[in-house]
Amino acid sequence: MTELDVRGLSCPIPVVRTKKAMDDNPRDVITVLLETVTSKENVTRLAASRGYKVKEEAVSGDYRLTLTPSAK
Amino acid sequence: MERAEDAGVFKLTDDLAIVQTVDFFTPIVDDPFDFGQIAVANALSDVYAMGGTPITALNVVCFPNSTMDLSILHKVLEGGLAKMHEAGVILLGGHTVDDPELKYGLAVTGTIRPKDVIHNSTARPGDALILTKPLGTGIISTAIKAGFASKQAIDAVVKSMTALNRTASQVMLEVGVNACKDVTGFGLLGHACEMIEDTTVGLEIEAAAVPLFPQAREYYDTGMVPGGLTRNRDYRKNQVDYNPALPNFLKDILSDPQTSGGLLIAVPQGKAQTLLKKLHAKGVKPATIIGKVVAENKGRIKVT
Numbered sequence: 001m002t003e004l005d006v007r008g009l010s011c012p013i014p015v016v017r018t019k020k021a022m023d024d025n026p027r028d029v030i031t032v033l034l035e036t037v038t039s040k041e042n043v044t045r046l047a048a049s050r051g052y053k054v055k056e057e058a059v060s061g062d063y064r065l066t067l068t069p070s071a072k
Numbered sequence: 073m074e075r076a077e078d079a080g081v082f083k084l085t086d087d088l089a090i091v092q093t094v095d096f097f098t099p100i101v102d103d104p105f106d107f108g109q110i111a112v113a114n115a116l117s118d119v120y121a122m123g124g125t126p127i128t129a130l131n132v133v134c135f136p137n138s139t140m141d142l143s144i145l146h147k148v149l150e151g152g153l154a155k156m157h158e159a160g161v162i163l164l165g166g167h168t169v170d171d172p173e174l175k176y177g178l179a180v181t182g183t184i185r186p187k188d189v190i191h192n193s194t195a196r197p198g199d200a201l202i203l204t205k206p207l208g209t210g211i212i213s214t215a216i217k218a219g220f221a222s223k224q225a226i227d228a229v230v231k232s233m234t235a236l237n238r239t240a241s242q243v244m245l246e247v248g249v250n251a252c253k254d255v256t257g258f259g260l261l262g263h264a265c266e267m268i269e270d271t272t273v274g275l276e277i278e279a280a281a282v283p284l285f286p287q288a289r290e291y292y293d294t295g296m297v298p299g300g301l302t303r304n305r306d307y308r309k310n311q312v313d314y315n316p317a318l319p320n321f322l323k324d325i326l327s328d329p330q331t332s333g334g335l336l337i338a339v340p341q342g343k344a345q346t347l348l349k350k351l352h353a354k355g356v357k358p359a360t361i362i363g364k365v366v367a368e369n370k371g372r373i374k375v376t
Contacts, residue, residue, distance in 0.1 A: 012218035015295035038302040042295030049293045 002028045007035040007062060014039040015046050018067075022050060030067040033059070040065065076266070078118040078254055079182075081189055089186045091124035096132045096177020100213040100331055101230055104144045108151025108176060109234040114256070114332035115178035116159055120241035121192070121254035121335055124184035129156060131166025134175035148176050159236055188245060192267050195251040195338035197367035201275065202347060204240045204359045205232050205334025207260055207325055208288030210298045215291040225287035232285075232358075233332040239354050240335045247347045250340065255333035259304040261326045263336060264373055265311050274369030278376050279315075279322040283358045288328075292321050300329035314375045326375065334358070338365055 002021045006014035014034055021030050030052075034040050040056070040063045047054045051070040056063060079093035095115040099107045112129075119126045131152065135145050156163055161180070195201075212229045215221040237254060244252060253263045260282065264275055305327035314323045339347050344361060351359040366374075 011299055012214050012220075012296055016218050018295075036299060036302075037306075038297060038299040041302065042297050044295075045293055045297070046295035049295075 002030045004030065005033045006039060007033055010036075011038050011042055015042045018043050018046060027069055029069070032065045032067065034063045034065065077192060078121040079124070081122065081184065083186050087185055089184050089189070091119050091122055091182040091184050092180065093118040094132065094177070094179040096175050097331070098173055098175050101216060101226065103230075104147035105151035106230050106234065108148040109155040110230070110332050111176045112152045112155035112159075112178055113234050113236050115180055116161065117237045117254045117256070117332060119180055119182035120237040121190070121252050122184065123188050123190040123241060123245050123252070124182035126159060126161045126180050126182040128162050128164050129178040129180045130164055132177050132179055133166060133168040134171035134173065135168055136172055136174060137170050140174065144174070148174070152176065152178070155234065155236070159238060190244070190249060190252045192251055192253040193269070193271055195267055195271070195273055195365045196340070197273055197365055198341050199250050199338040199365040200341050200344035200361050201277065201363040201365065202337045202339060202344065202359055203255070203260070203283060203334050203362045204237070204337070204351065204356050205235070205255070206283040206285050206358050207328055207330060207333070208285035209233055209330050209333065210301055210328040211288045211291050211296050211325070212285055213331065214298045215296040218296060220291065220294065220296060222287065225285065225291075228285055228287070237335050240351060240356050240359070243347065243350045243354060243356070244335070244337055244339070247339065247343050247350060249337050249343075249347070251338040253336050255330050255336050257300065257329045259301065259327040259329055260336065261308050261312055261373060262304045265308050267336070267338070268371050268373070270371070272367070272370055274366050274371065275363060275373045276366055276376060277326070277363035277373060279318055279326065281360060282326065282362045283360045284325060288325060289321055292325065297324070298329060301327050304329060311371065312373045312375060318375065323375065
């Protein structure tokens with residue numbers, strides 16, 4: 001399990017961090033805490049393009065995405 | 073001028089008006105010479121969109137003296153000057169401010185005959201809509217920042233963003249058009265909305281016909297969407313009716329913020345092919361008919 005908090009960072013940094021986490025630990029479930037709609041949509045697109053399943057939750061004004069690799 | 077136009081126009085005599093505009097921004101490509109050229113092409117674009125001829129300019133510069141090598145600024149200014157030479161614009165001077173982030177652009181003065189001014193809100197029903205440059209510079213610039221952009225993608229956007237809208241402007245003056253707006257930070261739909269606000273016409277845009285940078289799709293799918301795209305899209309969502317069958321990419325890229333984008337021209341249907349042929353013949357290759365102006369759906373855009 002990898003946890004990322006990219007609140008306060010503007011695009012493309014949230015995507016770059018998420019991609020790095022995917023490359024470093026391809027089998028890990030990754031949770032990403034984000035604050036903007038743009039970052040949320042971008043990380044969702046990245047995850048979908050790499051075959052991850054994406055679960056989205058609202059967490060006190062922010063968003064949490066749980067990305068599960070397809071192999072799991 | 074009563075309405076928000078691309079640049080300010082001030083009539084000096086019955087035959088002569090001046091056109092003034094200012095624009096500057098932070099680097100969107102890594103090469104300082106390219107950035108200088110892009111900033112100048114972008115600043116001059118507002119004058120071209122109105123049918124004017126830029127004649128003089130002043131540099132507007134913000135530069136981090138303590139953290140950046142002065143040679144970078146020299147390259148930015150050289151790029152800018154080269155583009156001004158190409159445009160036949162004389163640099164009169166400028167002003168630099170110490171600032172944490174590099175920014176560059178111009179204050180521009182141009183001339184125009186008052187009767188030749190091309191407004192942005194005078195499109196008529198039946199006009200064809202022509203766009204002269206591909207969309208996607210915002211998405212590709214984001215991919216550049218992330219380090220994900222290919223050399224091919226960078227070369228394609230740099231070529232487009234450094235291209236002056238001068239030829240397109242001269243051709244539209246020659247052919248005679250009803251309205252024009254340059255496409256910049258608010259994206260195609262944002263600027264198209266500006267063309268029809270408080271008018272009696274609506275627009276239809278065929279998403280599949282809009283010219284795009286080929287790499288934009290791949291970068292969109294990997295999450296390289298700039299925050300400005302989301303803001304532009306959400307700001308205009310009540311004025312735009314999208315065909316629900318369109319993929320999200322084709323809807324969203326119409327709101328991608330453009331730097332030094334093309335001209336969006338409304339031309340009478342009978343002149344559209346002539347305009348297009350002349351644009352292509354004079355090197356404005358990406359120019360494409362992307363839709364039309366309609367009498368129904370006033371103030372709204374239908375994306376098919």
